Amino acid sequence: MSYSPLELAGKHQSVESCWESYRKRPEFEGFVEFVISLNSLTEFLQDKGLAGLTHAGQSLEQLALSLFGDDSNHPLPAEAQVEISGLMARLSQAMQQHLADVKLRQERRAVHGEAGPVADAPGFRSIWLLSKQAERWQDMLAQLGYFGMKASSHHYHELPPVMDDMPMLLLDATGCELEEWQHRLAALRAQLPACRIIGLSMRAEFNLLQSSLAGGCDICLLEDTPVDQIVARLLELGEPVDLEPFRILIVEDSLTATKLVQRALDERQISTQAIQDPKQVLHALHQFNPELILMDMHMPGCTGVEATRIIRQDNHYLSIPIVYLSGETDVALQVEALRLGGDLFLTKPFNPVFLNAIVKSKVERYRALRRSMYHDSLTGLLNHTSTKTSLEASLSSMLAQGQPMTIAMIDIDHFKRVNDTYGHPMGDQVIRSLAWLLRQRLRKTDIVGRYGGEEFVVGLPGVDAAQxxxxLDRIRTDFACIRHPYRDQHFSVSFSAGAADHTISGDAEDLINAADEALYHAKREGRNRIHLARRTPNAA
Incomplete structure (x- = not known):
């Protein structure tokens, strides 16, 4: 979620240049370029979590789309151009303030001798609580700290300077009248336009929620929401976003139509591959592995519907989204095309922003579906099968490079007692807590999976058993310190682990078994400890 300020400034400059070009020569084609550039900037802001700037960009985008029309609607009336220019000025002011803040933070880091880029992922590591009753939230702040968040409480009028990453703001609504709340929200949004703002302990009143969301609040958490659920939501918001470019296959016999589609998608850094002959689609699917297909309806030798039916014969491609792009206006034919395997029908000429929105929505849902196949639903970690596959591939790679690797089995101590005493929902929360802690403390290159029940498996490439x-011992210590809230009390839980490295065996299954045996020893020795597997004298 980090980015270069120069990249952001460049995208903003592109929007301003396109608008100035349209004002000098107000033709429809120029307005299309402006809208595409604006959509690219807005999606960039959203992807990077720059909430306040996203609001400003989306307001401008909504106005531009409402005026899009076609050739007959341009040039735009003078009052419409003035309205767009006004929103452009507001966006520019917020953008300049944010870029100035980023520069100031870089200078402060340089003074303090801190190397590396400024992290610009609001809420990923830093959380500020703004509340009149900060003491009632101390348990929540402590829990966030266990999971690697820098959580602190501050007074509304005494905010500290932003030294590192832009904070996520938790704005406590307790005891605030509507007018006071709106004033504070507006002031914070103006002061920190890039921050994500979360309304905390909000009353379930329509007018309050409506004005809050319209005034710059990104999420509203209602009063009486349990602390563990608030922590869970904040941790989810802090998860890194998958920014791998979308892969789109275009099946279109017209080179002109293909170029128009690619121009619209290129602004979003979407990876595309185009084929003119639909009979090459199976080869392209295997070679490019797309996440969505844009399919023309009418092509010589094979229609889009026929190509779609052929694609759907392969079980590997049953779920891949297929969107038809065609000038076909016969509703009966459109319905038939969808019935035979398509997912959506877009009529040419298409709005490029709408095309991008459809692509984004469909690919994100496809990724979510694929993710559910390989990840555990409770924790979001790799599931049993995916974990074993990943461990085998990683171990093979490490051995080929002459590097060490360790596999560890982790089991929550006395977990049955947790379920029996506090209930299964609380047991699920304990499992999620350990999953979050492992994700926060381990590297992206490490493998973390839920093996089953309260048991987890971890793969540490490039790490021997002693390391x-x-x-694991540092994670074990921190996990045992977490105070899980239950009614008016708290409880803590520990875990035990067994670990085995590549010196035991070069086979992943053997290492899993050795780590499991070491885990058994850790349990037998009293739990809440790490036990290392020992190489037997007759081991190969």
């Missing part, structure tokens, strides 16, 4: 013991 793994130190890593």
């Amino acid at each position: 793994a013991q130190g890593i």
Whole structure:
């Protein structure tokens, strides 16, 4: 979620240049370029979590789309151009303030001798609580700290300077009248336009929620929401976003139509591959592995519907979204095309922003579906099968490079007692807590999976058993410090782990079994400890 300020400034400059070009020569084609550039900027702001700037960009985008029309609607009336220019000025002011803030933070880091880029992922590591009753939220702040968040409380009028990453703001609504709340929200949004603002302990009143969301609040958490659910939501918001470019296959016999589609998608840095002959679609699917297909309806030798039916014969491609792009206006034919395997029908000429929105929505849902196939639904970690597959591939790679690797089995101590005493929902929360802690403390290159029940498996490429013991022991210590809230009390839980490295065996299954045996020893020795597997004298 980090980015270069120069990249952001460049995208903003592109929007301003396109608008100035349209004002000098107000033709429909120029307005299309402006809208495409604006959509690219708005999606960029949203992807990077720059909430306030996203609001400003979306307001401008909505106005531009409402005026899009066709050739007959341009040039736009003078009052419409003035309205767009006004929103452009507001966006520019907020953008300049944010870029100035980023520069100031870089200078402060340089003074303090801190190397590396400024992290610009609001809420990923830093959380500020703004509340009149900060003491009632101390348990929540402590829990966030266990999971690697820098959570702190501040007074509305005494905010500290932003030294590192832009904070996520938790704005407590307790005891605030509507007018006071709106004033504080507006002031914070103006002061920190890039921050994500979360309304905390809000009353379930329509007018309050409506004005809050319209005034710059990104999410509203209602009063009486349990602390563990608030922590869970904040941790989810802090998860890194998958920014791998979308892969789109275009099946279109017209080179002109293909170029128009690619121009619209290129602004979003979407990876495309185009084929003119639909009979090459199976080869392209295997070679390019797309996440969505844009299919023309009418092509020589094979219609889009026929190509779609052929694609759907392969079980691997049953769920891939297929969107038809065609000038076909016969509703009966459109319905038939969808019935035979298509997912959506867009009529040419298409609005490029609408095309991008459809692509984004469909690909994100496709990724979510694929993710559910390989990840555990409770924790979001790799599931049993995916974990074993990943461990085998990683171990093979490490051995080929002459590098160490350790596999560890982790089991929550006395978990049945947790379920029996506090209930299964609380047991699920404990499992999620350990999953979050493992994700926060381990590297992106490490493998973390839920093996089943309260048991987890961890793969640490490039790490031997002694190093793994130190890593796991720090996580074990912190996990045991977490105070899980239950009614008017708290409880803590520990875990035990067993670890085995590549010196035991070069086979992943063997290492899993060795780590499991070591886990058994850790349990037998009293739990809440790490035990390393030992190489037997007759081991190969």
